Amino acid sequence: MDPVAALREIGYWLERARADTHRIKAYRRAAETLTELSGEQRAAHERAGDWGTLAGIGPKTATIIGQSLAGDVPPYLAELREAGAVPLATGGEQVLAARRGELHMHSTWSDGGSSLEEMAVTAAGLGLEYAAITDHSPRLKVARGLSAARLREQVAYVDDLNAALGDSFRLLRGIEVDILDDGALDQAADLLAELEVVVASVHSKLRMDSESMTHRMVGAIANPRVNVLGHCTGRLVEGERGTRPQSVFDASVVFEACRQFEVAVEINARPERCDPPDDLLELAIDTGCLFALNTDAHAPGQLDFAQYGATRAQRLGLDPDRIINTWPVQELLDWCRVS
Numbered sequence: 001m002d003p004v005a006a007l008r009e010i011g012y013w014l015e016r017a018r019a020d021t022h023r024i025k026a027y028r029r030a031a032e033t034l035t036e037l038s039g040e041q042r043a044a045h046e047r048a049g050d051w052g053t054l055a056g057i058g059p060k061t062a063t064i065i066g067q068s069l070a071g072d073v074p075p076y077l078a079e080l081r082e083a084g085a086v087p088l089a090t091g092g093e094q095v096l097a098a099r100r101g102e103l104h105m106h107s108t109w110s111d112g113g114s115s116l117e118e119m120a121v122t123a124a125g126l127g128l129e130y131a132a133i134t135d136h137s138p139r140l141k142v143a144r145g146l147s148a149a150r151l152r153e154q155v156a157y158v159d160d161l162n163a164a165l166g167d168s169f170r171l172l173r174g175i176e177v178d179i180l181d182d183g184a185l186d187q188a189a190d191l192l193a194e195l196e197v198v199v200a201s202v203h204s205k206l207r208m209d210s211e212s213m214t215h216r217m218v219g220a221i222a223n224p225r226v227n228v229l230g231h232c233t234g235r236l237v238e239g240e241r242g243t244r245p246q247s248v249f250d251a252s253v254v255f256e257a258c259r260q261f262e263v264a265v266e267i268n269a270r271p272e273r274c275d276p277p278d279d280l281l282e283l284a285i286d287t288g289c290l291f292a293l294n295t296d297a298h299a300p301g302q303l304d305f306a307q308y309g310a311t312r313a314q315r316l317g318l319d320p321d322r323i324i325n326t327w328p329v330q331e332l333l334d335w336c337r338v339s
């Protein structure tokens, strides 16, 4: 077995199982170290069996490399595969089967943990037909938000990757753009117009009073370049970053604006977000909104978190046809352009 594939797959299963980040990084880093070696260097280490002398490779990852090169599936990987055969959540099978694409994911271009290429390849491997790369906008410095120049570079890179990925999967040019305090978007309008999918989210001043927050969100929703309203309440219900209460806004006004301006309400499937909460999700369903079922994945294994969101959507009786990423790619792109 190829040791890089083995290490990456271990990373995938650990991410999916929400294992400790440091543990995951050890496997991801070891895979990176191996890919950076020349053929000759790799052969020399293989002969010497001294993988542990390389920076970024510890005793555990060295063992995995040795086992892979011996032609076996490393027992640890076999164990993870077996554990991973169990679904993350049940009850969302119909919605999940209907879901064709991902519209919210991050890569190392901003605060994601893996390359854009690996995110795309993993999404394709999960049976998706398309995925939009939606890295952060400039204002979000902690997440290494992309300047206009870097976003332009990424757009060109997406085109190159698509040429390499073949016809059965398409990577879409996108962004998760910050909604500024006054409802404006944190990226130049002409650049946003070049993108295929625009997710707009609030990431700062989450504690604004209800009236200001409602104005702010509706301002963004009314912008013709916005396609999806990301994690609308900003709440955190569990996880490494701790918890955070939901933002306060007039949800009936915000969802009515989403309906009128044809902006899909995101069902953010990340278990620590689980956003919007059930009562708001029900309100958005009753309002007649469209939805986007997204993972907000920051690592390949998190692309499978869609199961969590699918379970919620199905339990609340949401018709999969109202989820825009169950649509074929061309239908989705036509809608994004005119909505």
Ligand SMILES: [Zn+2]
Pocket: 176, 201, 203, 230, 231
């Ligand atoms: Zn976000």
Ligand SMILES: [Zn+2]
Pocket: 104, 106, 176, 296
């Ligand atoms: Zn995000």
